[in-house]
Every structure is written in structure tokens, then in C-alpha cells.
Amino acid sequence: MGGRSWCKQGIRYCQRKDYEVIEELREKYPVLFLCRIMDINRAGYYKWKARQGHLNRYEQDRQLLTELLKEEHKKHKSLGYHRLAYNIRVNTGWVFSDNLAHKCCKTAGIRSQARRYRYRKPGTESIKFENLVHGNWNANEPLQIVVSDMTVLANKKGHYEWTLLLDTFNNEIIAHSVSPKAGDTKPYYHCLDILMQRVGNIEEQRPQVVFHTDQGSVYSSRAFCQAHMNYNIIRSMSRGGTPTDNPIIEALNGWIKQELYLDYGLKNADDVPALLDAYVEFFNTSRPAAALGYKSPVRYKSELGF
Known part of the structure; x- marks a missing residue:
């Protein structure tokens, strides 16, 4: 059998094929004769024959x-x-x-039913705020880098616009707000108010937080920029039409919507805001994240002493 070690399927595959040849020819020739000709152990053949129709331990576990x-x-x-x-x-x-x-x-044939997205070419830099992150999302402490985005949720009653604020240190959703009105700016400012309360104004001399967003109309508006002017917030923006510049929140928007649709019945939910509140609580305190060693965001942060 040593001469068959080249077989990419492995030595057991070769042994099994040899036994199958003997099984096919045993009606014409004695088993002992075939085993001698093929240099195969006769006891090994009979053990293989006795196992036919019975799953071994590995096959049982796999099933x-x-x-x-x-x-x-x-x-x-x-x-x-x-x-x-x-x-x-x-x-x-x-x-x-x-x-x-x-x-x-x-x-x-088990496969995630979450949608997959195609690559897009990068756009141009923002004329208001440059990209300060440049792919370096490794925050060393909470509220060092915060990202935000808005995504649209489809429901039987219509469409909802959901705005999120995410702390990249532990991927915790620190603020969220939803509105059934298209183009409503209140969710953006609601989330911004929560962020400003946590980081404090510039007179308090706290560490500044990098607030990274896309170039959406609300994020780029003069009113939104002036709202946080006196707070410990440094703005950073992605290139236009380049979701890969804000991958954490963009990826979250993708799979979190699929999870809400497929696992939590968002499409037919009667109370969307209540469902989102419950999901965010679950997401922060109970949902295991592979990037955090299968710990929830809150548990990950608390175990590091924050």
C-alpha cells in the first residue's frame, strides 16, 4: 500500500477501493486468492465487509x-x-x-440567506471633513471612534428610517432612533444629543471622540455641524459613495437587517420601534459577537474594566 501514498484522497480511500474490487470479483475467484494477488490483508477485508451498512462513530456524529x-x-x-x-x-x-x-x-445545503453585496469603486473626499480613520478602527478605549449611519427598514405599514450610533471599541450600539417619515432629521439629532451628553463640551476637557460618517445630506448640513461645534467631537467622513470607508456600520446595516427580517419578523411587526428597542437591548447585552470572542459588547467592555 505504500506505493499508493500519492493518492490525494488518502490511503483509506485506496483501501476501500481495493476491498470493493474483491467484493465484485469474489463470485468468480476465492477471496484468499484475490487477497494474495492484491497484497491485501484478508482479515481487513472481512472487517470492512462487516461494517457495511453500519455508520461508524464519526459518521454518526456528523449525521x-x-x-x-x-x-x-x-x-x-x-x-x-x-x-x-x-x-x-x-x-x-x-x-x-x-x-x-x-x-x-x-x-x-445549509447557507445563510443574508444578502451579499458587490464591490463599488471609491468616490471623492469630502470638502468639509477629511477621513481621519483611513481603515484604522482599532480603538483602545470606549468612545474613541464612533460611527453612524441611517438605513431604511421595510415593514407592512411602510418604510422606516433607522439611525444608529456605534462605538467601534466593542461594537456597542450607543444610540438609535427610528422614524416612519422619509427624510426626517430628528433621529440624527436624537443620536447626536446622546453622543454629546456622553462626551461633554470642550470646557470639560475630556478626550475627544472621532465621529465618522458618510457624506449624507444631514451629516454634511451646516446645522448638524454647528450642533456639536462646542463639544469634544472631531468629525471624519468617508469618500463619496464608498461604503468600504465605513465598513463596521455598513456591514452591520447589512446583516442586522437580514437578522431582523429573517429571525425577528420585522416585515410583519406591528410595533417597529418597540421591536428595535428590544433588539438593541439583546444586541448589546446578550448577542455573542465572533469579533469579541463570542461575548456580548457589554460583557466584553466590562471584562476589560470599562
């Missing part, structure tokens, strides 16, 4: 894990195999690798 993944996927259609595997580990205490979960998901 059980596939069923658990299917059940978890029915509950949370927006999750990928990493999060599905994590949920099963928490619920069952079963220890297995993400690689095994990926194999099971691939075989069973």
Missing part, C-alpha cells in the same frame, strides 16, 4: 450534527455556519470544530 444545524438554521436563517456552530455548542455542550460544521452545512 447528528447535520440535523442540529438544520434545526438551528430554521430558527435563524440569517446566520452562517460559525454562529450556528456556536449556538449548538452553547445549547448542547458538544465540542466540535467549525470546520466540521462547515462540511455538514455544505453537504446539507
